[in-house]
Amino acid sequence: MTDTYVGKADEANAMETLGVIGKGTPRIDGLDKLTGAAEYVDDMDFGPALLHAAVVESPYGYARIKGIDASKAEALPGVVKVVTGKDFPYTFGMYMKDRYVFAQDVVRFAGEQVAAVIARDARTAKKAASLVEVDYEVMEPLLDPMKALADDAVLIHPDLEDYEHVPWFFPKAGTNIAHWRKTRRGDLEAGFAEADVILEDEYTVPRYAHCAIEPHVVVARLDKAHRLTLWTASQSPYTQRDVFAQALAPLGLSHKDIRVVTPYVGGGFGGKAGVSMEIIGAALATVVPGRPVKVRWTREQEFTNTYQRQGVRARIRLGAKKDGTITALEHDLYWDAGAYVEYGANVVNAAGLSATGPYRVPAVKIDSLCVYTNLPPGGPYRGFGYSEFHFGLESHITRMAQELGMDPVEFRKKNAIVEGDTLAYGEAMNPSGLIEAIDKTAAAIDWGVEETSDDPTKAIGKGLCLFWKAPAMPPNASSASFLKFNEDGSMNITVSGMELGQGYLTVMAQVASEILAVPPEKIRVETPDTDRNPYEWQTVASHVTWSCGNAVAAAALEAREKIYKVVHDARGYEEGSLYLEDEKVKCDTDPDFELPLAEFVVGGIMMPDGTYRGGPIVASGKFMPEFTSALSDPETSQGGHPNVHYTVGAAGVVIEVDRDTGKIHVKKAALAADVGRAINPVLIEGQITGGLLQGLATVLYEDMRFDAQGRLLNPTFTDYKIPTSKDVPDQIIPIIIETPQPDGPFGARGVGEHTMIAAAPVIGDAVADALGVRLKEMPITAERVALAVAGMDD
Amino acid sequence: MKHTIEMNVNGEAWAVDVAPGETLLEVLREKVGVKSPKIGCERGDCGSCTVLYDGKSVRACLVLAVEAEGHEITTLEGISHDGLTVLQEKMVELSSFQCGFCAPGIVLSVHELLQERPDPSADEVKEAISGNLCRCTGYDPIVDAVLEAARIGPGDRG
Amino acid sequence: MTIAHDFAYLRPATVPDALAMLADHRGAMVLAGGTDVVPWLRDDAITPETVVDIKDIAGFDAIDVADGVLRIGPLVTFSDLIASPVAAEHVPALVEASHTVASVGVRNRATVVGNICSAVPSCDAGPPLLVYEAAVEVAGPGGERSIPVLEWFLGPRTQALAEGELVTGITIPLPGAHGGCYAKLSRYRGEDLAQVGVAVLALPGNDYRVAFGAVGPVPFRAPAIEERLAGGGPGDADPAALDALVDEAISPIDDVRASKEYRTHMSRVMLRRSLAAAAARLDGGGPPYGEQVI
Known part of the structure; x- marks a missing residue:
């Protein structure tokens, strides 16, 4: 592979008329999955x-x-x-x-x-x-990160200093701190001195389980x-x-x-x-x-010995001026990272770089501590630290607005980060449609319009929160693709991203389809085999549409060049005058010329003398973000460029709460995400619907509970409740915002994880709005709400 | 203590040697080679192993294979012998699935519902699939596809 | 993971055959729907040498009414009960409870009799059968006997069945005109085990029957509450006094499903709402059966 095709995605971006990009192309894995043909590992003989x-x-x-x-x-x-x-x-x-x-x-x-x-x-x-x-x-197990931080705490890993680790981790030998991400920017003291209101509080988020249905x-x-x-x-x-x-x-x-x-x-x-x-x-x-x-793994082992989403204790101190300008933020995050942090420490790291949330904050101090405990290993979970810190931060933002006597949405808009604003680690914010997302979400839930329930025992409340998230990746995380044409003009593409359900294979087919004018149904995108398929770092971080999409675009562009060259060599047309349409090569300068791809992409083009030109069209593409760097000052995080870009958005809910039972019913949930470009809007709506429900479950009823030995008390779906079809909001309103990402395929950026991030704080806000009760610990169960209303909570 | 059980799986007669402790789910997957019923929780909570047992949806993980003597078992493979059902078609068309792991169970639960109630309400659809856990879709796209399939009706494809 | 325990499987065709097998194989486990038995086997929570499957016994799957008594056979599933016009007519609160049991795929298999034989404190059939004053019909080495449901539940997962005995049905004297209600506290709308179950029957003449589940070692009737309510309308009793009687009647625990405090709070709330619904249903109004009051 050469570097020739890097950045060719920009050329794809410039294409004006689009065929399959932006369409709700049916998934190419539909028949596999609806007929039972789809084979999962346990199905193999x-x-x-x-x-x-x-x-x-x-x-x-x-x-x-x-x-x-x-x-x-x-x-x-x-x-x-x-x-x-x-x-x-x-x-x-x-x-x-x-x-x-x-x-x-x-x-x-x-x-x-x-x-x-x-x-x-x-x-x-x-x-x-x-x-x-x-x-x-x-x-005696250490189950609480605060206890594990005590001076006299037993060391869970006495050999910590000997462990190999990536250069952007900073373990503290002789403690239970496996990594400490410090982010410092601006003059914190001056920021708080300038503030008219300073609000400080703590928030608690427990552990959660992924609960993929396949163990x-x-x-x-x-x-x-x-x-x-x-x-x-x-x-x-x-x-x-x-x-x-x-x-x-x-x-x-x-x-x-x-x-x-x-x-x-x-x-x-x-x-x-x-x-x-x-x-x-x-x-x-x-x-x-x-x-x-x-x-x-049994379902029980699935709960106890894979990864868990880490718990976190957050302390937030926020300063703002009377006019609603945020002046300073101090955000301490103490993570219950579990017994082994080989992956989870990077969750801590990601949060530590981004715990300002999507706001312009001139003075920042973030301390994100990865603390060993005797609980199962923490690790990646949709949202990767952002779901966790958004609960406290967004609750706090709303409370600050109320302290200032401002509408929480207005307060958010005033401080919302926009393109070019400086991020906590010093780089500039990427293009973002955050304000549009806020406005559309507010409109969708009739923000500002008070509603009352027909049932006197029930109250209606609303909440609106923001979210952001960047992929957390090593700076050299990359993607690659191979593409080959078949005799009939169909294609097989191999990549090593995973079809997790998000529709990745379909999106990759759409990208190639758009560039090569071959319909998606004539493209098979194959699941990985490291012997045959080219490199992909991992399917995490909501980055494959962006990163692997770029790699597929690069391969498709290389194939297109090869196609043009064959036609040029055989027929003499200038390569610049050729274009692809309806599975054919056509020419700007000769309207009568058209050559179906199926006639030559494997066998070549026959010359008058019976010899052939061309041969099988095969291509490869790769993408690596060459502008990122994890090297920065360990005391401030300034000087590097750890994140490629942020995807932003807003979520809003209207809930009805029963004062007696505490039961919360979500009447309406709206979520707007700036996806850059919606390659497949139906799939994005699927991410919004599914992700929102997963997020709502973390705040409404899911919760991992441990006994004094650190044994999980609810390692089954009998007692770890994940939503059923009866637990969906009455209405979900997905809103797609498109502010193109300049380096994304057709302007796209990722959205998979983001859809669950704002769900927890938005429920906390809506409960506070409905009942005047602010709950600062997740989950906000019916039990906690009812006992708080009845004054029976502790 | 092996028992030879005779059962009908997707229209085919099978005679299989089983131990009393083997579940119907294990026997279908390992001895009959029908892989669409999935192993998700093995305690009846998730619905991934749903099969039709004499036309009624059951959890194959909660049935001992020896109990199935003389019974008729239908899996996803069995309802689409003659091409996709309208429901399957609609689920493909509307992208009403994501990872696909729960899809066989959901299709069978809905199949049972539509046999009894060809024109269900959204709440009836939700009730019918409430025992089939799906972690991906948020269910709404599935309910939409079922209602759409019901609107069209089964035609001659059942 | 798979069931590792080895056992013999027997399948009697008649009650005498079944009794003979139970006599020959002490400690044998009776299998009907299997929705409890199979996971218990998998967890090694039970390790019987013999499992006796009663599904071939003729007549065991019947729901019928004769001589003023409704009889539910041991193979009657919750789905059967939900589909039964006879049950809907005579024991609507039991049908309402049946709707709250797990989900369709389990209800198609799980039996009402199995539910009370498993006898977990949260069993949904318990409180309604208590207010309907059902009896459990049993056959055994010493002949047949009828055990009032009031005497059936002895402790968590323990009931009055003696070694070698087999339940042959549940009988319920037809209650006549009544309004009933089963309210179930669960963590969400989807399937769950009850954290509190409340069954109420409102009979003509301001006569009430009240039973609780999941707030004590066994489902139980609450006579003190019934006495306080007797003779008045459902809202006539002093709420504070009623709450105090609820607190005296129940002995809830703290567990992963709910705290003692919430169970207590909800027992009070659910009793009030169930009473109101049952009384309204007696008068031909109220929410339709199946619509949860919480």
Whole structure:
């Protein structure tokens, strides 16, 4: 691949008339998914040689392993092998190598893998796992990040200073602080001195679970030729390959030996990013060479031993002038990051760079602390830290407006960040339609119009909050694509982004379709296999439409140039006079000329003498944001360019609350997001509807609850309630704003995660509006509302 | 303690050897090779394993395979033998799905509803699929597709 | 994960066959709908050597009325009850409760009898059967007996069935004209286990029956409340006095589903609303059955 095609997306942007871009093109994976043809990892057949593994988990949050006796398990007929931490004394991790394949001498969370049994069938594996005897010395777990910060707190990772990590992390050896992101800009003291009102308070957000309906599953096989193949339900085939290669390097495995295949995946939401339980499959395969081995998480394990969204305690101090100008913000975020932070520390980092929210704040001090606790590992979850800090920040913004006697929407508009404003880390804000988003959302919920319920026991309230989010990526996170034409003029495109449900394959087909004038239904975009498909960092950060879209656009433009060159070579037309339309090459200067792609894109064009010109049209494209840098001053975060751009927007709700029961009914929810360019508006509306509901659930009823040992009390859908079809708002109004992103494909930027970010504060505001009760801890359950109204809360 | 059970799966007669502890879901997936019923929670909470059992939706994870002796099981594969149902067509057309994992169960729950109530209200649709958890779509696009399919009617395709 | 426990599966065709199998295999687990039994097996919460599937027993799936008594067979599912015109006519509050049980795919399988045999404190069939003064018909080694539902529930997951006994049905004396209501507190509109269940029957002459679920070790009737209400309209009782009686009647716990405080608060609220709905329904008004009052 050369650099020739970088930036060619700009050329695509300039195309004036668009065919499929901006249309609600039906998804290209529709038939697969509605007929049962779509194959997920657990649906794949591996034949009678397939082995099954069951994992022995720690029942304690913090304990020393004194001994493991696997003899009874090993004696059970059908058991092939039992492995423990002794067999795999390796650490792994994405941004920091602090996680163990199996616990070594210490377990750091309840649910951590201590041993595994490989057996010929799942039944035997389960039985045998229950026969493995582990002798623990139970220790007092640290479950609260504030306690873990105490001077005399036990060190959960005494070896912290030895862990390898990315250069933008700043662990504090001798403490439980795995990373501390400090952002400083402007004169904070002067900012607060200038303020007429200073408001300070604390907000609490608990942990949450992703709850993709497909549990994590991995099948791994090390064949006798030393080739390790993994079939994983994952968002991150290439990142997984990289992490596996690093972790298993002591066994002599390198990148070329490892192949990760990821067919359709049944939802991710961040939970299937990076590597969590898949490392177990990779490791187990190495002890049973030649045999595939499957590890499939139960729903309970899905809750307790993948990633969880981290809890956070926020302290906010905000200053503003009487005229409504924000003068200063101090925002401390104490993250309950869990036992291992190899991925979660980057959530902390992202929040620490952006915890001003989408506001112009002249003086900023943000401290975002990643604190080890004896709870399951925190990690990426749709919203990546932003959902968490927006709850406190947006609640606080509304309260400040009320303190100032201003309308909260007016206050927000006055301080809303616009293109060119300086971000907390010193760079300039990208183009943004935030004001338009606010106005349209306010109009959609009749902001300012008071409504009363017909039912005297109920009150109606409204809320409107803003959101923003940038992809959190390493500065060199990149995407690539391969494109090839088939004999009939159809195309196969290979990429390594994941179709998580968002419609990525369809969007990639639309991008290629637009440039090459081939309809999307004649394009297949294939799911990843790291042997065949080109590189993609991961499908996270809502970045693939933008990043991989650019890579596909680059490949399509390269293919187009090749097509023009063949026609030029064979027919003599100037390349500049050619264009593509309706699957044909046409010419500006010769209206009579047209050549269907199907006639030459593989076989070439025949010359008068019977010889041919051309040959199979194949192309590649790549994209990397070459302007980003994670290098900055650790004390201030000034000097780098960590984020590519922010997607902004607003959300509003109208709710009806029952004063007696506390039950909240969402009558209307509107959400406006500036997507740059809506490549497929139906898919964006799908993101808004689904994301909003996921966000509303985090504030209305979802909540992970732990006992004193750090054991999850509600590891099932029986008691971790995710929304059903009966729990949707009466009306959802999706609003698409299009302020083009100059470096995005056709001007597009990402929107997947953003749709859930503002849901929590907007409910908090609406409850306060309806009942005059301000709840500062999530979730805002019916129970909390009712007890607060009745004066029975503590 | 194996039992040989005879059951009808999607119109085909099957005789399968099962142990009493094997669930219908496991047997369908592993011994009959029907993969559209998915394993999501294995305790009846999520509805991913929904199949029609003598025409009624049940959770295949809550049925022991031995119980299915003499019964008729229909999965997603079985309702579209003769091409897509109108419901499936509408769900494709309106992009009423995302990751697709819950789709087989939802289609079957709605199929049962439409057999009993060809012209359901939105609330009846929501009731019918309330046991099928979907984490992606927010459900509205599914309800829209069902109402649209009901409006058109099944024609001769059931 | 899969069921690891090994057991034998038996499928009797008659009640005597079933009783013989239960006698031969002590500790055998009876299987009807399986919606509780199968997950319990998977969790190793029960480890029976034998499972006795009663689904082949003729007549067990019937709902019928004879001699002033409504009889619900042990294989009658919640869906059957919802679809039954007889049930809708005579025991509308039990049908209302049936609608709140899980969701269609579970209700198509889960039986009313199984619900009270599992006897979890939150069982939705418990409070309505208590106010309808149902009895559980049992056959066993010592012959047949009829256990009033009032004496059925003994503790969490414990009921009055003795070793070797089999439930052959639930009988309910036809209550005549009445208004009923089952209110269920759940964390959202979707399926959930009750955090509080309240069943109320309003009978002509300002006679009331009240039962609670999920706020004590077993579902129970509340006679002190019934006495206080007797003779007056549903809104006549002093609210504070009624609240105090509720507080005395219930013994809620704190758990992951709800706090003791909220259960207490909601027991009061739900009693008030259920009373009003039941009384209004007796008079031919009120919200239609199935429409939750909270």
